[in-house]
Amino acid sequence: MPPIHKISIIGAGNVGFHLGKRFYKKGFEIVQVFSRNEKKAKSLAKKINAEAITDFSTLNPEADLFVIAVSDNAISIVAESMVANGIEHQLVVHTSGATPSTILKPYFNHYGVFYPLQTFRINSKPDFKSLPLCVDAGVKSNLKRLKKLAKKICSNVHYINDRERAILHVAAVFANNFSNHLYQIAEDILEQENLSLNLLLPLIKETTHKIEYNSPKKVQTGPAIRGDEITIKRHLEFLEKHPHYRSLYLAFSKSINSKFGNLK
Ligand SMILES: NC(=O)c1ccc[n+]([C@@H]2O[C@H](COP(=O)([O-])OP(=O)(O)OC[C@H]3O[C@@H](n4cnc5c(N)ncnc54)[C@H](OP(=O)(O)O)[C@@H]3O)[C@@H](O)[C@H]2O)c1
Structure with a gap:
C-alpha cells in the first residue's frame, strides 16, 4: 500500500480542526474538508488550503486517507454516505476513543482508528509532540501506514486495539471529564459566596503535578482519608442548600473510604 500524502477531513469540529491544521503544518496535502455547515467547512478549508464541501456527492476519491472526525453516533x-458516493477502497479512519474500529468494517476494505488522547476545543492549543496518538487498523499493512503517518505529526504514537482504547476512554472520562465537572462545581460553590476559583488554582496544579511522580493512591488527602468525621459533618451541613452536590460529596467520600477504610 502506498504511503499517505493526500488527506481529506470529514467533520470540522474540534478534532477535525486540530488534526487538519496539524497535517497541513507537517506538509500533507489536505484535499477537502467536509462539514454540513458551509461556514465551518470554508473557515477550516481556508486555513489549510483545501476545498470546502458540504455534500458527499462532491467527495474527491483521490485522497489517500479520509479522517472521519464527527460525533460518535x-x-x-x-x-454510509461516503460509500454511496464511491469511497470504498481508500483508507478511512475515525477519531473516536469509545467506538470500535470495526464500526467501519461493513463499509470499507481499508479502515482504522486515529485517536488523539487529549481534550480538544477549537480555541485550545494541543501539544501534538506529547499527546498520545493511538492508532489501530483492520490489517497490518494499514496499521504500518497509520503508524508512519502518526509519527510524522506526533512523538508519542501507540498501537492500541479496540478493547484497550475502550478502557482508556472510560479512564479518561474519570480523569478528565469528571474532574473538570468537579472544578465546575467548586467554581459554582465559590461564586455563590463571592469567592474566586483562582484561589484553588495552585491546589489544582499541585494535585496534577504530584501524580506525574506518584500513584494517586499514595497522594490522596482530605477528611475522608483522615477519618475526620466532624469536618465531613460540617461540609454536609453546608451542602444542604446544594442537595445534588451533597449527594456527590457523599458518594466520593464513600468511594475514598472504600479504598482506605478510615471512616466509621
Ligand atoms: N473533543 C475531544 O476532546 C476529542 C478527543 C479525542 C477524540 N474525539 C472524538 O473525535 C470525534 C469528533 O469529536 P469533536 O469533539 O471534534 O466533535 P464536535 O466538535 O462536536 O464536532 C462534531 C462534528 O460532527 C459533525 N456531525 C455530527 N453529526 C453529523 C452527521 N449526521 N453528518 C455529518 N456530520 C455530522 C458536526 O457537524 P456540524 O458542524 O455540521 O454539526 C461536527 O462537525 C468524536 O468521535 C470524538 O469522540 C474528541
Whole structure:
C-alpha cells in the first residue's frame, strides 16, 4: 500500500480542526474538508488550503486517507454516505476513543482508528509532540501506514486495539471529564459566596503535578482519608442548600473510604 500524502477531513469540529491544521503544518496535502455547515467547512478549508464541501456527492476519491472526525453516533451515518458516493477502497479512519474500529468494517476494505488522547476545543492549543496518538487498523499493512503517518505529526504514537482504547476512554472520562465537572462545581460553590476559583488554582496544579511522580493512591488527602468525621459533618451541613452536590460529596467520600477504610 502506498504511503499517505493526500488527506481529506470529514467533520470540522474540534478534532477535525486540530488534526487538519496539524497535517497541513507537517506538509500533507489536505484535499477537502467536509462539514454540513458551509461556514465551518470554508473557515477550516481556508486555513489549510483545501476545498470546502458540504455534500458527499462532491467527495474527491483521490485522497489517500479520509479522517472521519464527527460525533460518535454519526460515524456510521457518514460512512454510509461516503460509500454511496464511491469511497470504498481508500483508507478511512475515525477519531473516536469509545467506538470500535470495526464500526467501519461493513463499509470499507481499508479502515482504522486515529485517536488523539487529549481534550480538544477549537480555541485550545494541543501539544501534538506529547499527546498520545493511538492508532489501530483492520490489517497490518494499514496499521504500518497509520503508524508512519502518526509519527510524522506526533512523538508519542501507540498501537492500541479496540478493547484497550475502550478502557482508556472510560479512564479518561474519570480523569478528565469528571474532574473538570468537579472544578465546575467548586467554581459554582465559590461564586455563590463571592469567592474566586483562582484561589484553588495552585491546589489544582499541585494535585496534577504530584501524580506525574506518584500513584494517586499514595497522594490522596482530605477528611475522608483522615477519618475526620466532624469536618465531613460540617461540609454536609453546608451542602444542604446544594442537595445534588451533597449527594456527590457523599458518594466520593464513600468511594475514598472504600479504598482506605478510615471512616466509621
Ligand atoms: N473533543 C475531544 O476532546 C476529542 C478527543 C479525542 C477524540 N474525539 C472524538 O473525535 C470525534 C469528533 O469529536 P469533536 O469533539 O471534534 O466533535 P464536535 O466538535 O462536536 O464536532 C462534531 C462534528 O460532527 C459533525 N456531525 C455530527 N453529526 C453529523 C452527521 N449526521 N453528518 C455529518 N456530520 C455530522 C458536526 O457537524 P456540524 O458542524 O455540521 O454539526 C461536527 O462537525 C468524536 O468521535 C470524538 O469522540 C474528541
